[in-house]
Amino acid sequence: MLHPRTSGKRRRFRKQPRSSHGGLQRGPCLILVTVDTTELSLPSCIESVAAAAAAVAEFMSRSLIGEDAAFGIDMAVREAVTNAVIHGNKQDEAKTVDLTLKSSPDAVEIIVHDQGAGFNPTEVPDPTKEENILKTSGRGIFFMRSFMDEVSWLIRPEGGTTVRMLKRR
Amino acid sequence: MAELNITERQAGDVTVLDMSGKITIGEGSVALRTAIRRLLEEGKKRILLNLAGVGYIDSSGIGELVSSYTAIGKDGGQLKLLNLTQKLQDLLTITKLLTVFDVYESEAEALNSYK
Numbered sequence: 001m002l003h004p005r006t007s008g009k010r011r012r013f014r015k016q017p018r019s020s021h022g023g024l025q026r027g028p029c030l031i032l033v034t035v036d037t038t039e040l041s042l043p044s045c046i047e048s049v050a051a052a053a054a055a056v057a058e059f060m061s062r063s064l065i066g067e068d069a070a071f072g073i074d075m076a077v078r079e080a081v082t083n084a085v086i087h088g089n090k091q092d093e094a095k096t097v098d099l100t101l102k103s104s105p106d107a108v109e110i111i112v113h114d115q116g117a118g119f120n121p122t123e124v125p126d127p128t129k130e131e132n133i134l135k136t137s138g139r140g141i142f143f144m145r146s147f148m149d150e151v152s153w154l155i156r157p158e159g160g161t162t163v164r165m166l167k168r169r
Numbered sequence: 170m171a172e173l174n175i176t177e178r179q180a181g182d183v184t185v186l187d188m189s190g191k192i193t194i195g196e197g198s199v200a201l202r203t204a205i206r207r208l209l210e211e212g213k214k215r216i217l218l219n220l221a222g223v224g225y226i227d228s229s230g231i232g233e234l235v236s237s238y239t240a241i242g243k244d245g246g247q248l249k250l251l252n253l254t255q256k257l258q259d260l261l262t263i264t265k266l267l268t269v270f271d272v273y274e275s276e277a278e279a280l281n282s283y284k
Contacts, residue, residue: 046194046195047195049193049194049195050193050195071256075227078193078194078227079227079228082194082227082228082229127264128263128264128265133264133265133266133269134235134238134239134269135232135235136232136233136235136236136239137228137229137232138228139228139231139232139264140227140228142228142263142264143227143228143260146263
């Protein structure tokens with residue numbers, strides 16, 4: 001279980017945990033918590049979605065986010081981390097998903113970074129088009145765009161995709 | 170505690186699944202898929218999902234509802250939804266799935282609709 005400390009200063013207080021034999025442990029690693037920021041490094045497994053959601057809940061409670069905005073932020077983070085784990089890192093546990101949550105008086109900013117090959121967001125089909133309505137997947141990015149005020153992707157040529165989402169207060 | 174709890178009961182020839190918890194990627198979606206597959210294997214094709222206790226669903230959970238709807242329909246059955254929370258109703262509205270699913274607020278009305 002995570003026990004985030006809060007502090008007015010940015011302070012890295014814990015590195016990726018290692019098991020007794022030196023290998024990386026399976027589980028979320030809390031890298032940084034300040035009053036305004038939470039940074040988390042997650043293994044590329046489905047369980048990381050719930051771990052991210054738990055960190056987001058704690059962050060939103062600390063950041064005094066309203067109920068409606070909190071629902072949307074929670075949904076957007078779950079979908080972004082799910083995409084990073086499944087489509088980005090393809091559940092390769094040698095790769096991590098990095099989640100950053102930042103709160104300011106004007107907005108909440110969320111950054112999710114994976115180590116995958118990237119994709120073209122403009123090529124993702126619209127799930128509300130008639131021919132896609134009965135598809136069993138493909139709604140994650142639609143929810144992210146629906147619930148956040150800004151969503152943008154940075155795909156790095158050397159690999160790795162960063163999605164940045166903003167919810168204004 | 171399981172992410173999604175499913176209790177089965179029979180109302181005439183309609184199987185009602187009372188669900189509570191979350192239908193999200195992983196355990197929740199798998200629990201719903203497993204329950205629907207089992208009912209179809211048992212020949213139970215008239216299925217009503219009572220979602221009153223489902224406080225959260227993600228895109229994977231919505232996908233699983235669509236998958237269940239399609240699988241039951243292909244088998245000659247009917248899947249209907251009962252007691253959507255406001256949040257779930259909102260999600261089905263923006264995804265235009267509210268026009269696909271048969272949705273009820275009254276169990277009696279839902280059960281009658283199968284006749």
